[in-house]
Amino acid sequence: MKRLVILVLVFASWSMVHSQDESGTTSTTPPAFSPVTWERLINAADEPENWLMYSGTLDSQRFSRLNQIDAQNVGNLKLKWSYQISQIDRSESVPLVVNGIMFITEAPSNVVAVDAATGRQFWRYNHDLPDDLRICCGRNNRGVAILGETLFMSTLDAHLVGIDARTGNLLWDSEVANHKAGYSKTAAPLIVKDKVVTGIAGGEYGIRGFLDAYNAETGALHWRTHTIPGPDNPDVRTWSGESWRTGGSASWITGAYDPDLDLVYWGTGNPGPDWNGDVRLGDNLYSDSVLALDGDSGEMSWYFQFTPHDVHDWDAIQVPILADIEFNGEIRKVMMWANRNAFYYTLDRETGEFLVGKPYAKQTWAEGLDENGRPIRVPNTTPTYEGVVVSPSIGGATNWWSPAYSPDTGLFYVNAFDGEQKFFMRDENYEEGEQFTGGGGENVKPNEAYFSAIRALDPKTGDLRWEFPIQPRSTAGILTTAGNLVFSGSVDGYFYALDATTGEELWHISLGAQVHSAPMTYAVDGQQYVTIAAGNVVFTFSLEE
């Protein structure tokens, strides 16, 4: 029997190595997939045929050097294939592509591997979930990370799992936090060297947020940095009483990493309860902030708080974009950030110094920013029992959907919404595992009554260079390419391409369902593809071969 097994294995190996094509000649096409080393991740921009992480590269620019599809020929894009996710939902997934294999996450916490050229399945992994999830905003998963031959995925029951990228087999399953206390996980992790850095959701359940790094091989916790200081940190005084214990400050979108500075950058969410700030007086550090953490230890190097003592649910849950740009005559290492609070910021990412801040969307809550970037508040804009109308809306001027930056045009692209909302405050007691929001919102007008646009900003000044109007609005991420293109989608079900320099519309297609994900691009056998999820279908386009 043992001899038979060996014989079968030998034959299988021989078959794989000596596969023949239809003409009978031995194929020279290499097999799909190859392990993804840390070196490959650092240099991901150099292999634009692959999309190796949630934001494409560690600097999160969402810029691809692929230029086969360009401003001249993008009008000839054709549907290549589509993949139907069985769960009816609005997909928020950004797939990865590794040497011809695409990894797509599905609601609620599943992943499939498909041929990136055909959309046909290799394997799937379905995560077992309990029936007592605590999730505020849908059964979402936004994508996986990869290192070596292992995929890493967040799950709604607040676990992190390691999955074999070749077979879909579960390698390890680590509980990150207790889902019964309101913790959950939706965002794609970020690989930093040999660690899996990953955040947590649950800011509407009175959790105490954190950012974690796990050993990629074993799933063991390596470091944890709380996003709310504890009693051993003087910053805890920015929370009245014991409110820090239930202060939220979740970390539910993917961050960025600078290998030269060895700093991890990650945004934090709203303080809790969201709309009743009376029970958590103070600035509520480090909610609504960007944190710069040491890649090896998680120790905080600096933080910048965009919205001190937020009472409108304006999470700083945006993807940080890193670039080195000329600034007042010298090259500066900067971070670009269009915040949910309607202000755009450019920060020095070595020190956290505030360089630029300017509204990029309608806002009525701040007279402006002071010289340190701190907002100067307009009186009477905090929520009341009767309700007060403020811009931006609860959903924000933008939200978690990814912006993009093109080093070719030097422009930062963001989906912006000039909305408003009536904000209410409510008295509420914390109960573990129950929502702890302290208020809510009412719509003032239908969404159609407001203005929405993709806006291109100059990161040196925050000035608007161009805008492309969206009706009624967009909740999609953005991709930009060396073909001088900007790709995005909108809730009216369109996927479209704009000229990255001028904002001129070049191509669009109606996909028939809300686009709530971000586009990505890759290439197989020299053919460039662009992929976007709309509704629960993943669509892939290319030029005619």
Add this chain to the structure above:
Amino acid sequence: MRWNTLFRWAVTLLVGSAATGTWTVIPAAQEIENPFTTRVDIRLGQRVFGQRCSRCHGQDAKGNDETGAPDLTTGRFSNARSPTGLFRVIREGIGGTAMLPISPDTPDATVWQLVSYLESQSADPMDIDLPGTASAGLGVYNGKGNCGSCHMLDGKGGRQGPNLSRVGERRDPSELKAALIDPHVEVAPRWWTMRVTRQDGSVVEGFRMGEDTFTLRVIDRDLNLWSFHKSDIRSFDRNEDSTMPNYAETLTASEVDDLVAYLFSLRKES
């Protein structure tokens, strides 16, 4: 009676389970009377709604475009036909949507209080004392108001305004009155008017049937259906005012009251 089919034995079972903090799965075909319908229950239900439901459905339970959560104040629920159905939806969620089950350790009493609160948000016509009379309102509708020239009712009438068949299920009397005497305050985007100027300078004007980033759909006064690519036209203007006449100027206060009573009576025969 709005909800029917009572099973007293089930109530006993339910109260028992609520008292012990456990929860009940109600068999699909079974209807149960809500045992928690007092004013205090409604207020407690409202508090729970604010805490657990308002994030998606809005503080006023009128829904939210962004989350896709529906308006719960219309008296009609897509996935429930009775209090027991509502109980079931809250308890079990709606598969394939963002509507999740309420946390399993929530007592049945709390779920029933939520049901009571939601029911209280939709007006029961039997409970509302209106100043006008529906029969007189019918006369105003067909006579001085000439409402049928623009509105359709049970398959008859105009197409220049919302279909008023069963409008009493969608609007409460105060909303109906506001629409008659202050029609510009809240106009649904479907009834905004669009003025489209084509490349040759010709103009098409009509109701906004649909608009998105790249296209427009319009129905003009002659009921022609038009579809435009925004890139193919010279310009377009949007008017968010209502085309409805202000009846405060042409009807007496009592005629308005009668018309409101009539419109509010337009609902599906139960």
